[in-house]
Amino acid sequence: MQPGATTCTEDRIQHALERCLHGLSLGRRSTSWSAGLCLNCWSLQELVSRDPGHFLILLEQILQKTREVQEKGSYDLLTPLALLFYSTVLCTPHFPPDSDLLLKAASTYHRFLTWPVPYCSICQELLTFIDAELKAPGISYQRLVRAEQGLPIRSHRSSTVPRPWQSLRTSSRRPQRHRSWHLASEMLQRPGGGSGPSCRRWEKKLASLGC
Numbered sequence: 001m002q003p004g005a006t007t008c009t010e011d012r013i014q015h016a017l018e019r020c021l022h023g024l025s026l027g028r029r030s031t032s033w034s035a036g037l038c039l040n041c042w043s044l045q046e047l048v049s050r051d052p053g054h055f056l057i058l059l060e061q062i063l064q065k066t067r068e069v070q071e072k073g074s075y076d077l078l079t080p081l082a083l084l085f086y087s088t089v090l091c092t093p094h095f096p097p098d099s100d101l102l103l104k105a106a107s108t109y110h111r112f113l114t115w116p117v118p119y120c121s122i123c124q125e126l127l128t129f130i131d132a133e134l135k136a137p138g139i140s141y142q143r144l145v146r147a148e149q150g151l152p153i154r155s156h157r158s159s160t161v162p163r164p165w166q167s168l169r170t171s172s173r174r175p176q177r178h179r180s181w182h183l184a185s186e187m188l189q190r191p192g193g194g195s196g197p198s199c200r201r202w203e204k205k206l207a208s209l210g211c
Contacts, residue, residue, distance in 0.1 A: 013057050016044040017065065020084065024076055048088070055092040059101050062088065063108050070111055075119065078112065082122050086129060090141050106130050 006014070019040040048054040062085045069077045085105065095101065109130070112123040132139050146152070 009051075009054065010057055010061075013044070013047060013054060014061050016040070016047050017058065017061055017084075020044055021065070021077055021080060024080055049091075052093045055088055056095075056099070056101065058088050059085065059092070059105075063101075063105055066108055070108075075115075078115075078119050079122060082109075082126055086126065089129075089133065090144065095137060102130050102134055106134075 022040070044058075048058050062081055066078070066081050066085070068074075069081060089102075106127060109123040109126045113120050115123070129140055
C-alpha cells in the first residue's frame with residue numbers, strides 16, 4: 001500500500017463518521033434530525049464493533065476531524081466529536097502498549113481551552129477523562145458501571161482495571177456494551193459544563209511529554 005493510502009475498512013468508517021456529523025449545523029437541523037442521527041450512530045457502532053482494531057481507527061479519524069474543526073472554527077461540530085471520542089474510548093476493548101492515541105488526544109483538546117464557553121469546558125472535562133484513563137486504563141468505564149448499578153465508587157490499588165469486553169464479572173446486571181453510544185447521541189444537543197484541569201496544569205503536562 002502506498003503512503004497515505006487508506007484501506008477499505010478505514011474508508012467505510014470515515015464515511016460512517018461523516019454521516020453522523022452530516023447536518024449538525026445549527027442552521028440545517030430539521031424535525032427528522034434526531035431520528036437520522038440515531039440511525040447513523042447505530043450504523044457506525046455496528047461497523048466499528050466488528051473488530052477491536054476498528055475502535056482505534058475511529059479514534060484516529062475523530063481526532064483528525066477535530067483538528068480540522070479547530071482550523072476551520074466549526075463550533076457546531078466540536079461537541080458531537082467530543083462526545084463520540086468519549087463514547088468510543090469507553091467502548092474500546094484494548095489500547096496497545098505502544099499506543100499514543102490518548103496523548104495525541106490530550107494535545108488536540110488542549111488547544112481548545114482558549115475557545116469560549118461551553119466549548120472550553122467540554123474540552124476541560126475531556127482532558128480530565130483522558131488523564132484518568134492514562135493513569136488507570138478502564139477506570140472511567142468501571143465508574144460508569146458502578147454508578148448505573150448504584151454501587152459505591154471506591155479507589156483501586158491496581159493501576160489498571162478491566163475494559164468493557166475483557167471481564168464479565170463487574171456486575172450481575174451488566175449494562176449494554178454500547179450504552180455510551182446511546183448517551184452520546186442523546187447528549188449531542190446538550191453541551192456539557194463543569195470544571196476540569198486548568199490551562200496551566202495541562203501546558204506543563206504536555207510540555208513534559210513533548211506534545
